[in-house]
Amino acid sequence: MINFLPKQLFLLDPLAIFFLAVIGLVCIPSAIFSIGYMREEPLKKKVLAWALLMVFVLSMCSVVTAGNLFSFLIFWELMSLASYFLVVFDYKHEKSINAGTIYLIMTHAGTACLMAAFFILYNYAHSFDYMAVRHAVVLLSPQMRNIVFLLLLVGFSTKAGVVPLHIWLPYAHPQAPSHVSSIMSGVMIKIAIYGMIRFFVTLLGPGPAWWGAAILVLGMISCLVGVIYALMDHDLKKLLAYHSVENIGIILLGVGAAMFFASLSIVPVAALSMCAGLYHLVNHALFKGLLFLCSGSVFKATGLRNIEKMGGLIKAMPMTAFFFLIGAMGISALPPLNGFVSEWLTFQAFFLGILQSPGAIKIFMVVSAAVLALTSGLAAACFVKAFGITFLAMPRSKRAQEAREADSSMKAGMALMAAGVVLFGLGAGFAAPLIFNISQSVLGIQATQISFHLVSIIPPAIAAFLLVLGGVIFLWFKFGLRTRQVQYNTWDCGYYALDSRNEYTATAFSKPFRIAFGFFLLPYRKSEKIRDSFYHIRKFTYETHTTLVFKRYFYEPLARMIYGAAFKMRKLQPGSIHLYILYIFITLVTLLALATVF
Amino acid sequence: MMTLNNVIMITGKAVTLALFAPLVSGIIRKIKDTLRMRKGQSIFQPYYNIRKLFSKNEVISGNVSWIFYAAPVIIFVSTACALFMILMAQPGPDMKNGLAVLIAAFFVLGLGRFFLALAGLDAGSSFGGMGSSREMFISSFAEPAAFIAAFVLFMGGGNCFKISGLLAGIAIFMVTIAETSRIPIDNQETHLELTMVHEAMVLEYSGRSLALIELAAHIKQIVFFTLISWYFFSVLTLGCWSWLLFSAEIVFIGLIVALIEISVAKMRLFRVVDFLSFSFFIALVASIAAGLGL
Numbered sequence: 096m097i098n099f100l101p102k103q104l105f106l107l108d109p110l111a112i113f114f115l116a117v118i119g120l121v122c123i124p125s126a127i128f129s130i131g132y133m134r135e136e137p138l139k140k141k142v143l144a145w146a147l148l149m150v151f152v153l154s155m156c157s158v159v160t161a162g163n164l165f166s167f168l169i170f171w172e173l174m175s176l177a178s179y180f181l182v183v184f185d186y187k188h189e190k191s192i193n194a195g196t197i198y199l200i201m202t203h204a205g206t207a208c209l210m211a212a213f214f215i216l217y218n219y220a221h222s223f224d225y226m227a228v229r230h231a232v233v234l235l236s237p238q239m240r241n242i243v244f245l246l247l248l249v250g251f252s253t254k255a256g257v258v259p260l261h262i263w264l265p266y267a268h269p270q271a272p273s274h275v276s277s278i279m280s281g282v283m284i285k286i287a288i289y290g291m292i293r294f295f296v297t298l299l300g301p302g303p304a305w306w307g308a309a310i311l312v313l314g315m316i317s318c319l320v321g322v323i324y325a326l327m328d329h330d331l332k333k334l335l336a337y338h339s340v341e342n343i344g345i346i347l348l349g350v351g352a353a354m355f356f357a358s359l360s361i362v363p364v365a366a367l368s369m370c371a372g373l374y375h376l377v378n379h380a381l382f383k384g385l386l387f388l389c390s391g392s393v394f395k396a397t398g399l400r401n402i403e404k405m406g407g408l409i410k411a412m413p414m415t416a417f418f419f420l421i422g423a424m425g426i427s428a429l430p431p432l433n434g435f436v437s438e439w440l441t442f443q444a445f446f447l448g449i450l451q452s453p454g455a456i457k458i459f460m461v462v463s464a465a466v467l468a469l470t471s472g473l474a475a476a477c478f479v480k481a482f483g484i485t486f487l488a489m490p491r492s493k494r495a496q497e498a499r500e501a502d503s504s505m506k507a508g509m510a511l512m513a514a515g516v517v518l519f520g521l522g523a524g525f526a527a528p529l530i531f532n533i534s535q536s537v538l539g540i541q542a543t544q545i546s547f548h549l550v551s552i553i554p555p556a557i558a559a560f561l562l563v564l565g566g567v568i569f570l571w572f573k574f575g576l577r578t579r580q581v582q583y584n585t586w587d588c589g590y591y592a593l594d595s596r597n598e599y600t601a602t603a604f605s606k607p608f609r610i611a612f613g614f615f616l617l618p619y620r621k622s623e624k625i626r627d628s629f630y631h632i633r634k635f636t637y638e639t640h641t642t643l644v645f646k647r648y649f650y651e652p653l654a655r656m657i658y659g660a661a662f663k664m665r666k667l668q669p670g671s672i673h674l675y676i677l678y679i680f681i682t683l684v685t686l687l688a689l690a691t692v693f
Numbered sequence: 694m695m696t697l698n699n700v701i702m703i704t705g706k707a708v709t710l711a712l713f714a715p716l717v718s719g720i721i722r723k724i725k726d727t728l729r730m731r732k733g734q735s736i737f738q739p740y741y742n743i744r745k746l747f748s749k750n751e752v753i754s755g756n757v758s759w760i761f762y763a764a765p766v767i768i769f770v771s772t773a774c775a776l777f778m779i780l781m782a783q784p785g786p787d788m789k790n791g792l793a794v795l796i797a798a799f800f801v802l803g804l805g806r807f808f809l810a811l812a813g814l815d816a817g818s819s820f821g822g823m824g825s826s827r828e829m830f831i832s833s834f835a836e837p838a839a840f841i842a843a844f845v846l847f848m849g850g851g852n853c854f855k856i857s858g859l860l861a862g863i864a865i866f867m868v869t870i871a872e873t874s875r876i877p878i879d880n881q882e883t884h885l886e887l888t889m890v891h892e893a894m895v896l897e898y899s900g901r902s903l904a905l906i907e908l909a910a911h912i913k914q915i916v917f918f919t920l921i922s923w924y925f926f927s928v929l930t931l932g933c934w935s936w937l938l939f940s941a942e943i944v945f946i947g948l949i950v951a952l953i954e955i956s957v958a959k960m961r962l963f964r965v966v967d968f969l970s971f972s973f974f975i976a977l978v979a980s981i982a983a984g985l986g987l
Contacts, residue, residue, distance in 0.1 A: 409759075427803070428803070446789065446793075449984075450789070461841055465840065468837040469833065472829075472833025476830065489817045549793055553793075557797070576747065576901060578748065578751060580753055583752045585756055585816045585818045586820070586896060587818070599814065605826075
């Protein structure tokens with residue numbers, strides 16, 4: 096008896112409302128931004144873009160409010176398809192089609208895992224309702240529960256872009272129009288985190304401790320791999336996409352630690368970790384959305400995505416530069432902005448975990464904290480590169496020289512997001528307890544001993560200190576000191592012809608990192624000399640590349656294997672009708688035989 | 694939690710430390726010169742330098758944006774803020790909040806570093822970019838060791854009679870060498886483009902902006918020296934704030950720094966990774982020891 100009509104269509108619990116709020120926080124500014132961004136497109140395309148955007152946003156809202164497995168899956172698929180069409184929106188570019196295909200394959204591989212898990216659950220619960228599933232979980236044997244966990248983990252990780260399933264992110268996110276990249280990166284990949292929390296914590300949980308530990312380890316790997324690739328990439332949007340991989344890792348550090356400590360029933364640490372993870376989720380939605388919008392504004396002004404060809408944009412586009420700086424400071428976890436608050440909370444959660452847990456777990460937490468520390472250091476380095484090379488010094492190309500500031504609706508979209516980045520930093524005293532309450536209700540625990548006194552004081556105190564002392568120095572410089580400022584050239588060692596070609600490039604900036612992580616990046620060079628004669632080289636080209644390890648050693652062999660198998664399978668299909676009738680006959684006999692056996 | 698009395702006391706300490714910060718650099722310089730059989734400058738030379746810089750006109754590149762003007766102020770203010778916070782974070786009975794403030798202080802130092810690196814890129818000079826790249830490279834590898842050492846301090850390892858305290862102290866000392874641009878990581882005394890890190894970033898600065906940056910560097914140095922002193926001498930300083938002992942500790946740390954500076958050669962940039970990962974592993978061992986209560 097198939098019970099396809101579930102009793103509970105929608106479920107609005109604190110977790111769902113939290114995610115609805117996140118969707119709203121990113122989608123509204125992005126939609127405002129898109130008015131200016133899409134201005135030059137023909138009317139037909141504009142209408143199509145808006146329609147797809149609405150379907151996309153509505154489907155995301157429906158996924159988080161769905162009350163049963165069946166509608167979850169339907170809306171999940173709708174979300175994937177709508178975003179696919181938005182990725183290939185620029186369908187005349189071969190790159191878009193390619194990116195879309197990779198995205199479509201990966202997302203459906205993930206969805207297939209989800210479906211398998213859902214059918215297993217249905218088999219036990221005889222209903223798709225969350226409530227029924229919740230009650231049926233006790234019937235699952237531990238092995239079966241682990242299988243469901245692993246299937247769901249692969250399914251959600253594919254969507255979230257967890258390493259090594261992150262492969263589609265750096266293709267799909269840059270190719271979509273920027274406001275869509277902002278929503279995909281800011282919100283859509285978070286919907287997978289919603290899925291993880293919904294299924295692992297509220298429906299299947301609390302599971303065994305290794306579930307949380309596995310997610311924690313995946314988070315660590317994602318953090319480091321994401322940020323290292325981001326350092327190497329000089330395509331502004333691709334760089335941001337890799338940072339999404341990194342930040343999903345940081346969110347998973349919080350969520351994984353929460354699951355881990357919940358199953359050890361160390362309640363306060365679990366609640367604080369979940370709070371840190373969810374806080375970082377909001378923050379990443381805000382600053383990554385903002386950064387993608389800024390990159391869209393830069394792309395619209397210059398037509399460039401390669402930061403090596405930019406430079407000096409801060410003079411032509413002061414507002415975009417300012418908003419990008421806010422986003423960059425947020426993502427680099429610089430106080431008093433929002434990224435700082437959530438990473439700081441994560442460190443506090445780890446430390447509390449160290450204080451309250453026995454032996455080996457302490458070391459595990461220390462290593463997690465070390466990974467987070469390294470990641471935040473590398474992220475800051477990456478955003479010095481991204482902001483410095485894009486916006487500072489002299490323009491490196493004619494297009495960068497001719498850039499113009501974005502129009503008012505784009506500025507309004509960016510300003511809204513930037514305000515969010517600042518408010519979630521300074522207003523941590525309001526936001527953190529709220530998110531903490533949500534974490535408590537998600538985990539179904541009460542942890543009264545956690546106080547947010549310090550969290551509410553420190554960010555505004557730092558801001559006040561910086562502003563007051565900075566203001567005093569500024570006034571002293573302006574009115575107190577009698578020294579003058581003289582304008583002259585940049586120091587050029589007496590060369591007197593310094594131009595943009597003498598500037599430090601992004602490739603040069605990331606060189607130390609390329610060497611330090613050479614064991615993972617496997618860098619290689621290509622150089623070519625074209626000679627007029629033995630003594631004179633007319634042209635010399637030099638390229639440096641890094642090897643994408645996962646693509647090279649996992650996905651490419653896999654794709655080759657699938658193609659190989661497909662070519663072999665082709666022999667089954669020679670075009671002879673007699674053979675096909677034979678196939679039908681064999682199938683029929685086999686099925687009949689099986690029907691008698693079972 | 695924080696009474697007004699407390700705030701005034703910390704402000705007093707912070708201002709005093711900031712005032713004496715350049716002196717520490719002067720003393721280290723003097724020790725080095727003495728050991729090298731040179732007459733050397735007066736220990737007050739850093740003060741003279743700063744006064745001189747404040748009274749000079751500034752030469753500013755035509756390529757720069759507002760970041761270049763704002764950076765010195767942000768660097769100075771954030772370093773001062775970190776000094777305040779580190780004094781607030783002194784190990785005490787409230788371990789969780791103490792650690793939280795110390796970690797926040799590290800992040801505040803990161804704010805200054807971020808703007809210093811951006812300012813290095815702003816003038817469009819290769820030197821500046823080189824310095825920024827190297828600074829971010831070194832500091833990101835120093836971060837894990839610093840954070841774990843901070844954890845150990847609040848796990849009960851703030852004591853040189855414990856293995857954990859000793860090891861974490863060594864780790865934070867190595868981080869300090871990297872963060873205060875000392876040999877063997879960086880060299881404050883040279884302007885050779887192959888080797889300079891911090892000096893390369895501030896190459897375009899002059900006058901009052903340079904004065905602020907130099908003052909910030911002195912303060913950052915005393916921030917880290919204070920941190921080291923907690924690992925090795927906390928038994929002596931906790932409870933009562935004895936200025937004399939504390940000054941002796943700082944000078945002693947300065948002596949060790951000076952001895953290292955005159956006796957080893959500067960490392961190649963890429964060896965810094967080995968140096969800092971070594972400090973990371975020491976810190977990790979320290980945390981294991983602290984976990985075992987050693």
